[in-house]
Amino acid sequence: MQDSIQNYMQQVGTQARQASSVLMSAPTHLKNHALSAIYTALENNQAQILAANQIDMNNGRQRQLDNALLDRLELTPARFKGMLQGLKDVINLIDPIGEITDLAYRPSGIQLGKMRVPLGVIGMIYESRPNVTLEAASLALKSGNAIILRGGSEALESNKAIAIAIQHALQMSGLPEHAVQVIDTPDRAAVGHLITMTEYVDVIVPRGGKSLIERISQEARIPVIKHLDGNCHVFVEAQADLQKALPIALNAKTHRYGVCNAMETLLVDEAIAEEFLPRIAELYAEKQVELRGCPETQRILGVSVKTATDEDWYTEYLGPILAVKVVTGMNEAIQHINKYGSHHTDAIITENFSLAREFLARVDSSSVMINASTRFADGFEYGLGAEIGISTDKIHARGPVGLEGLTSQKWVVFGDGQIRQ
């Protein structure tokens, strides 16, 4: 069995590499043609795909999956529409491949530039959300990459139904049919092979729970674009405009709870805490957000606020709970964020130009914001069309990863006979 899994994965890898060599230089119109064919195929198969999703949902309920997971698993007609809109967005994105930038002459007479190229073969490992299958496939195709998809067993029927439509469209469109491959065995050994086949796979993108991603990062022999947790902060600085601070602090926490760009800790400058905290606490109370505060927060807001422990500062609640800390100023806020945060998204609310500039330079996070809600940190809001994930790494791609994160740049040199002296 292990042998046959290995052979199967080797075959998938070989086919992906072959497809990649064609996709690498596939012209834009051909890639867009294939994506349009996928759009039509999905539209035509909506009923089957939603029916397949209902099978997954029923199985999930029988297996007593938790509600958050079932919510991510479900494909409603509205979500299906959103998925198709995402695909349309990808079709409309400018093809990044082949773009040559910075072309300039060097003293030797050579003309040197950088050309954007696909990475090659992407291995995608994900859980629950079946729309990832389409998002990942469409971003990979648009950027000239082949992709191997390994979804979770809980979404198997949904993913298979989507994959059938994609592959049918690929076959019709003249791109290699193995440009998108779905691993259809539930055997976990397949993942072990996928993340170590260095000759066939150029990058691994895992999406799912933290434990899944940590395991993959530990065992992968291939570079991983990974997203761990999103422990995001809003720092209400002493010179904050409360007309901005109040709606932002409310929005960052309560707009949606189970997302990585939600605020988990609110930091408030001591100079403004007496004024700001009671007002924002009232708004949170309306939304039934539980507050866990430092002693100073408790002093101002009263005993109804639970005590925040050191553990709270590290925690991504993903729910209606918020840690609150009163700080002595910028330095303490930045040190807190860089120490306890997850380098995802952090915001300052201030009208002070110099402090805003300093916050921008010193906060070591993939998105740093001034006077805006942390909830903006995602691929759609950033105009990437769709995102294949959010990277909390610093290497290669940071923050929301769209088309460009699936590309690399090679050097190009034009000459008319130059030799090295």
Add this chain to the structure above:
Amino acid sequence: MQDSIQNYMQQVGTQARQASSVLMSAPTHLKNHALSAIYTALENNQAQILAANQIDMNNGRQRQLDNALLDRLELTPARFKGMLQGLKDVINLIDPIGEITDLAYRPSGIQLGKMRVPLGVIGMIYESRPNVTLEAASLALKSGNAIILRGGSEALESNKAIAIAIQHALQMSGLPEHAVQVIDTPDRAAVGHLITMTEYVDVIVPRGGKSLIERISQEARIPVIKHLDGNCHVFVEAQADLQKALPIALNAKTHRYGVCNAMETLLVDEAIAEEFLPRIAELYAEKQVELRGCPETQRILGVSVKTATDEDWYTEYLGPILAVKVVTGMNEAIQHINKYGSHHTDAIITENFSLAREFLARVDSSSVMINASTRFADGFEYGLGAEIGISTDKIHARGPVGLEGLTSQKWVVFGDGQIRQ
């Protein structure tokens, strides 16, 4: 002993991380001031550093290190001067940190851009060439990174002498003294810790023999910017201008043998082989370059040409040997390069516009050249000032890696109170 090495490395890591948090937002003038102080310190200590290098050279001769290694180890006054010039070049480079690009409004009203930031802490593992100590330290400082240097035991005295000058200058200049740290234990366990301390080190840059780099890549838990072999090709296409092809083919092979951007296989279109091969063979004969050819090459050049085996197509000779293959055209040439090459640097010699364009798009190498010698693929020729290495990876940095390869980009968002709808 193992415990004490681990404690030592933990301390080095902690100090590097602390230094990094200061360096991250250090202003350009302070970084340049420190680099200038290093320049002066090295200039003043030239005699001591060259004397320390002579100790390493003597030890190396006693240990019967091979000549290529001894050559790389030696610091002559001319090389010392080149090293200082490299440092001056780095001082004169534009500071990449803090650059904000692509700042534009999104429909939500937020203003989104990308800001260039340091990676954090770099771990550098290298062999023999002591000038790498300075190159790496200066590139790291200029790009706002802390660096931990682990040189080879054969260069220990040279590296220590250079490191003393660097650290003396750092202490005088107001940057953290642990911005540059040299591991001074020969214990190999130090490398094992360095490449797995994910909390303290953000990227590993190994430079040295292929076996060293392969071992580090295998064992590292931190992203590695690595350079494996340089099996470079020149393809003389049917419409090549021989006035360009002859000097380029000669230069790419014979300008310097032991370098990664030297040509190792010459590909010649069959339409031009009868004319080109005898002329280039004559030039190679003058330089005593041994040719290993395919049957067609042997037919044209005669029996003096040895038979090239499949192994030859894969080989980076790093010496006066060249594999030669006659191909039926572009397709065979590109397939050969993508299959047997190392994705380092490959060139086509042609006057045909469309074929040049196609070669550019389809050859999957970090540098792709038209009518120029592969020898141009290095950081100095590319104007990077100095290079910390050449990457044969696709992720993050590809080809010669200079300042920019040691940076990342974070997203910045400016708003005036925007919340997510």
